[in-house]
Amino acid sequence: MSKLADVARVIERAQRVLICGHVTPDGDSLGSTLALGLTLEQLGKTVTLAGPDPVPEIYKFLPGVERFVTGPPPDGKFDTFIVLDCSTPERLGEGYRDLLHRDMVTVNIDHHIGSADFGEYRYVDPHAAAVGEIVFDLFGLMGVKISPEAAICLYIAIITDTGSFQYDNTTPGTHRRVAKLLEIGIPATPANIRVYEEKPRAFLRLLGAALNTLSESPCGRVCWMTITRDIILNAGAEDEHAEGLVNYTRRIKGVEVGLLFRETAAGSYKISFRSKYFVDVNKLAAIFGGGGHLRAAGCVIQGDLNKIRKEVVAAAIRATGGNNH
Ligand code: 5GP
Numbered sequence: 188m189s190k191l192a193d194v195a196r197v198i199e200r201a202q203r204v205l206i207c208g209h210v211t212p213d214g215d216s217l218g219s220t221l222a223l224g225l226t227l228e229q230l231g232k233t234v235t236l237a238g239p240d241p242v243p244e245i246y247k248f249l250p251g252v253e254r255f256v257t258g259p260p261p262d263g264k265f266d267t268f269i270v271l272d273c274s275t276p277e278r279l280g281e282g283y284r285d286l287l288h289r290d291m292v293t294v295n296i297d298h299h300i301g302s303a304d305f306g307e308y309r310y311v312d313p314h315a316a317a318v319g320e321i322v323f324d325l326f327g328l329m330g331v332k333i334s335p336e337a338a339i340c341l342y343i344a345i346i347t348d349t350g351s352f353q354y355d356n357t358t359p360g361t362h363r364r365v366a367k368l369l370e371i372g373i374p375a376t377p378a379n380i381r382v383y384e385e386k387p388r389a390f391l392r393l394l395g396a397a398l399n400t401l402s403e404s405p406c407g408r409v410c411w412m413t414i415t416r417d418i419i420l421n422a423g424a425e426d427e428h429a430e431g432l433v434n435y436t437r438r439i440k441g442v443e444v445g446l447l448f449r450e451t452a453a454g455s456y457k458i459s460f461r462s463k464y465f466v467d468v469n470k471l472a473a474i475f476g477g478g479g480h481l482r483a484a485g486c487v488i489q490g491d492l493n494k495i496r497k498e499v500v501a502a503a504i505r506a507t508g509g510n511n512h
């Protein structure tokens with residue numbers, strides 16, 4: 188693994204930079220990408236920000252977001268490819284992971300446990316609550332002043348990946364960095380309102396429909412919800428409105444593992460895993476080919492919903508130390 192200082196030197200030398208986050212981008216992926224992009228541009232570099240999937244509506248207020256190129260990888264000659272918040276090359280998405288084999292310097296900055304070994308320069312810190320924290324430190328090592336625009340992007344990266352400082356990935360260092368961002372004078376409250384308090388009505392309809400599917404294991408330690416294509420369609424919702432819904436599954440007293448089964452396309456299911464105190468959901472998701480963090484992870488499985496649900500719920504119950512009852 189590279190030192191973050193070496194990554195800083197490589198980035199300083201870059202001229203034409205492509206920066207990408209992961210598929211179905213979240214606040215950390217977008218916020219880190221934008222903060223780095225805006226700052227490198229300020230240093231006179233030519234920057235392209237790209238990804239396969241559209242930017243969710245709730246993040247469209249972020250400075251520079253209109254610069255995102257979505258869809259297939261953009262044409263252009265880049266000397267440096269920076270990958271943020273991707274635990275595997277696959278998380279870059281179709282078409283994008285092939286860019287790792289092009290003739291350019293590749294830099295991988297991530298914070299997932301067991302993050303795959305890829306990229307010529309690779310810096311992974313599983314103790315970082317968000318990639319936004321690492322990008323913040325990178326700016327320090329580069330000696331660049333963080334603009335208010337980049338600061339708000341880093342702030343969103345950190346609050347979304349820590350559940351607004353609720354999750355146990357939150358450290359004193361998280362608060363110290365955020366204190367520095369607040370000192371820059373960012374509009375933190377309006378930003379929180381944009382992300383959490385301006386949902387479309389379809390979001391609440393989807394939440395209602397999802398809550399109607401809430402099921403609990405007899406032991407009470409595992410709880411899950413299911414969102415099919417029909418449910419999304421009937422709610423008049425979009426896939427992006429499912430972000431965060433999984434958290435409702437662990438809100439009940441006694442529940443250790445919460446699961447959300449979401450049909451992404453016919454026969455294809457995205458499963459989100461969350462835990463509260465002790466289950467390592469990174470390991471649990473890994474049984475099904477996924478991964479993530481200790482208390483938040485995900486995977487994608489193809490097949491029959493009932494069969495998938497049965498297997499995943501049974502594995503979750505086992506992980507809580509119970510049997511299937
Ligand atoms: P979410 O459930 O919010 O989509 O994702 C939670 C965490 O699990 C994130 O840190 C994300 O990186 C990881 N994750 C989500 N889906 C997948 C997946 O399909 N594969 C892997 N390896 N990780 C995932």
Ligand code: MN
Nearest residue numbers: 215272318348
């Ligand atoms: Mn992240």
